[in-house]
Amino acid sequence: MKVAILYYSKTGHTLEAAKAIAQGIKEQKSEVDLINVNNLEISILKIYDAYIVGSPCWAGSLSKNGVASPIRKAFKKIPGNLFKSKLCGAYSIFAATGGENTVKTLNQLLKSKGCSDVIEGPIAKAGTPFSITKGSSIQKDDLELFKNFGKTFVQ
Numbered sequence: 001m002k003v004a005i006l007y008y009s010k011t012g013h014t015l016e017a018a019k020a021i022a023q024g025i026k027e028q029k030s031e032v033d034l035i036n037v038n039n040l041e042i043s044i045l046k047i048y049d050a051y052i053v054g055s056p057c058w059a060g061s062l063s064k065n066g067v068a069s070p071i072r073k074a075f076k077k078i079p080g081n082l083f084k085s086k087l088c089g090a091y092s093i094f095a096a097t098g099g100e101n102t103v104k105t106l107n108q109l110l111k112s113k114g115c116s117d118v119i120e121g122p123i124a125k126a127g128t129p130f131s132i133t134k135g136s137s138i139q140k141d142d143l144e145l146f147k148n149f150g151k152t153f154v155q
């Protein structure tokens with residue numbers, strides 16, 4: 001299976017989780033590419049069998065929405081049926097509250113692009129509110145959760 005992890009990361013935590021997921025995927029002998037949505041070329045997306053989207057929680061506690069704006073912008077460019085019949089997953093990193101709202105919104109965004117099979121992956125705490133500084137890192141146990149998510153996602 002060939003997996004694309006589409007992520008945005010301002011201070012590096014969502015990227016760190018993406019790397020842990022990728023490690024799990026590779027351990028199952030599947031292929032994986034990490035794609036920063038700011039560098040996303042829509043035409044390349046069709047080569048993948050499965051997609052995982054990772055977003056830091058942005059205003060997840062206030063609006064119950066919580067997806068970072070670069071991810072939203074990327075979804076606006078993705079054709080309506082691109083994820084049809086594909087396996088999809090979502091995860092989020094948050095500093096205080098709202099990460100579960102981010103994952104739920106990512107689930108809806110993936111469904112809006114045709115995916116009927118979205119796996120809601122882990123959320124973990126890291127960083128600081130509004131990412132004013134990089135703040136604390138993802139805990140080791142949480143990195144393990146992301147790695148295991150990658151493993152089971154491709155099984």
Ligand SMILES: Cc1cc2nc3c(=O)[nH]c(=O)nc-3n(C[C@H](O)[C@H](O)[C@H](O)COP(=O)(O)O)c2cc1C
Pocket residue numbers: 008009010011012013014015056057058059060061062093094095096097098099125126127128129130131135
């Ligand atoms: C505009 C903005 C809004 C944010 N809103 C929230 C929030 O509602 N709840 C929360 O727990 N963290 C919030 N954060 C903090 C980030 O989710 C957190 O620092 C995360 O670790 C950043 O991930 P990154 O390093 O991949 O960018 C916000 C950060 C920014 C920049």
